[in-house]
Amino acid sequence: MDTSAAGIEFDHQGVCNYCREFELELKRAATSSVGRSVLLQEFVDELRIRGKGKPYDCVVGVSGGVDSSYVLLTAVRLGLRPLAVHMDNGWNSELAQNNIAQLITGLGVDLYTHVIDWDEYRRLMQGFFDADVIDVELLYDNAMLAVNFQVAKRFGVRHILGGTNRATEGMRIPANWNWFKYDKRNIRALGRKAGVERLKTFPAYGLAEHLKFRGLSRIQWVPFLDYIDYQKQEAVIELESSFGFKPYPYKHYESVFTRFYQGHILPMKFGVDKRRVHWSTLILSKQATRPSAMEDLKSIPYPSERALKDDLRYFLKKMQWSSVDLENYLLRPEVPHSSYPSEKPVWDRAMVVKKRLKG
Numbered sequence: 001m002d003t004s005a006a007g008i009e010f011d012h013q014g015v016c017n018y019c020r021e022f023e024l025e026l027k028r029a030a031t032s033s034v035g036r037s038v039l040l041q042e043f044v045d046e047l048r049i050r051g052k053g054k055p056y057d058c059v060v061g062v063s064g065g066v067d068s069s070y071v072l073l074t075a076v077r078l079g080l081r082p083l084a085v086h087m088d089n090g091w092n093s094e095l096a097q098n099n100i101a102q103l104i105t106g107l108g109v110d111l112y113t114h115v116i117d118w119d120e121y122r123r124l125m126q127g128f129f130d131a132d133v134i135d136v137e138l139l140y141d142n143a144m145l146a147v148n149f150q151v152a153k154r155f156g157v158r159h160i161l162g163g164t165n166r167a168t169e170g171m172r173i174p175a176n177w178n179w180f181k182y183d184k185r186n187i188r189a190l191g192r193k194a195g196v197e198r199l200k201t202f203p204a205y206g207l208a209e210h211l212k213f214r215g216l217s218r219i220q221w222v223p224f225l226d227y228i229d230y231q232k233q234e235a236v237i238e239l240e241s242s243f244g245f246k247p248y249p250y251k252h253y254e255s256v257f258t259r260f261y262q263g264h265i266l267p268m269k270f271g272v273d274k275r276r277v278h279w280s281t282l283i284l285s286k287q288a289t290r291p292s293a294m295e296d297l298k299s300i301p302y303p304s305e306r307a308l309k310d311d312l313r314y315f316l317k318k319m320q321w322s323s324v325d326l327e328n329y330l331l332r333p334e335v336p337h338s339s340y341p342s343e344k345p346v347w348d349r350a351m352v353v354k355k356r357l358k359g
Helices: 017-029 033-051 066-077 094-107 118-131 138-154 184-192 207-216 232-243 256-270 275-284 290-296 305-319 323-331 344-358
Strands: 058-061 082-088 110-115 159-162 220-223
Touching: 017 275, 058 066, 058 138, 066 082, 066 094, 066 159, 066 232, 082 094, 082 138, 094 232, 110 138, 118 138, 118 184, 118 305, 138 159, 138 184, 138 207, 184 207, 207 344, 256 305, 256 323, 275 290, 305 323
Parallel strands: 058 082, 058 159, 082 110, 159 220
Antiparallel strands: none
């Protein structure tokens, strides 16, 4: 971690507050293998009871990446009946599509795919680019949440098993590296900059949806991999040998845009290299070493310069940009998300009230 992270402080040993916080979280969450197995079995039993008489016990969001793929595999092995849900925003790599297809076929589970109209999604992205805000991936993350909750409600399912987990992504993301993921109002405001007056196929998730799905329908998003001793490299090997899974060099690179965004746009325009927080998490959870991370950070966050050039050409063509458009975008200064209409202030006030009521 470095000073690109807002509010970072280093102690006399050179260890930052982000790492110290995560170390404490790991200690608080430490559970023996026996204890973890008991909790897992209790949770699986609950899902089976709630799923009785329904076609599915749970929903599992799949992206084609390691974490979500291993969630689906583990759920099936435990005897659960998951419905796999995928959100297609037009940026899937061929590798991701193949990984999903191999897994779905191999496990014999049902797949529900929500496809967002490409013209609508492209114009929403254009609005974010025109606004010069940092979190263009707010679009994908928000829609992915919405699709999973919508499908869970449709089938009367109370649990969504997510690939989110403490072992590989437990460290807090610096506040200046992304934005509030439930901000439907921000999405709508930035979309209007590119002529999107009404969301049609984009399944947005805001505070109203949060209250509807989590409050009224009692649907839970569960970081399922926290119930097991999740070792990412072991998961990759197992998925490769059993389903012909093809891994990616960095986290979330199953999407062509995410790859280009994290590997080029973030470092070039915003001075952010997300490998820092991803590597730090793996180091603290003892799944990687600091020397290997430091060596990796010497190079660009791409498999190769050739791969970067290929993605750059693909991005320009898909977004209908010229190289000059990209250059001008990268040179413009960042504008905070908070400069535009947002639901975050309301959410922050609600959280303060909630803490007082609990206290």
